[in-house]
Amino acid sequence: xxxxxxxxxxxxxxxxxxxxxxxxxxxxxxxxxxxxxxxxxxxxxxxxxxxxxxxxxxxxxxxxxxxxxxxxxxxxxxxxxxxxxxxxxxxxxxxxxxxxxxxxxxxxxxxxxxx
Amino acid sequence: xxxxxxxxxxxxxxxxxxxxxxxxxxxxxxxxxxxxxxxxxxxxxxxxxxxxxxxxxxxxxxxxxxxxxxxxxxxxxxxxxxxxxxxxxxxxxxxxxxxxxxxxxxxxxxxxxx
Numbered sequence: 001x002x003x004x005x006x007x008x009x010x011x012x013x014x015x016x017x018x019x020x021x022x023x024x025x026x027x028x029x030x031x032x033x034x035x036x037x038x039x040x041x042x043x044x045x046x047x048x049x050x051x052x053x054x055x056x057x058x059x060x061x062x063x064x065x066x067x068x069x070x071x072x073x074x075x076x077x078x079x080x081x082x083x084x085x086x087x088x089x090x091x092x093x094x095x096x097x098x099x100x101x102x103x104x105x106x107x108x109x110x111x112x113x114x115x
Numbered sequence: 116x117x118x119x120x121x122x123x124x125x126x127x128x129x130x131x132x133x134x135x136x137x138x139x140x141x142x143x144x145x146x147x148x149x150x151x152x153x154x155x156x157x158x159x160x161x162x163x164x165x166x167x168x169x170x171x172x173x174x175x176x177x178x179x180x181x182x183x184x185x186x187x188x189x190x191x192x193x194x195x196x197x198x199x200x201x202x203x204x205x206x207x208x209x210x211x212x213x214x215x216x217x218x219x220x221x222x223x224x225x226x227x228x229x
Contacts, residue, residue, distance in 0.1 A: 004158070006158065009156070036219075041124075042221060043205065043219045043220055043221040043222055044159075044205070044219045045219075046216065046217070046218075049216075093158055093159065095159075103161065103164065104161075104217065105161075106151075106158040106159040106160075107158050108156075108157050108158040109156070109157065109158050111156070
């Protein structure tokens, strides 16, 4: 399967600052990548789907101006949490579609803590 | 809309005992079904998937799952659990037209005791 590298694995930031999370496909050109968010004791919620070279598609209730997604190349997608607040503290996971479009591979996740 | 129910949030089994994790889905058409495992602080690893064909699918690490359309279920099983299987397990359902959207269940946390 594809290898997905997500960085950083954890980050602590001050309230009001912005944090960028990178998701790289190391051995596969991914036209579609996903960003999920996981609150403690809850499931993974899809935030948005990013397509290389075009705007991301956000799920209902996800603020696109707060969670900026850029998919500039076939191997890199970034999620920027702007003006982070403590309620944004969560586990963020990226994923990408595999070659046959029926399987996704995920990064190791980023634990964001906003203080 | 599609949905996934994992009725057991936390399960404890003894090492060497058998395991069954339950998953029920709701989707109008033929679903794509997945089981993922997440170890603490890690991302998701695909255990197995069902798209069509044989309803009993074999996965990695000795896991298997059976698709039962009549019960809208896709339960995960393992005959003998190892301590390293302790993790969180997510059942997921995708659109039959492709992966484009996948809905995850809430997850089942598995604890293995010696």
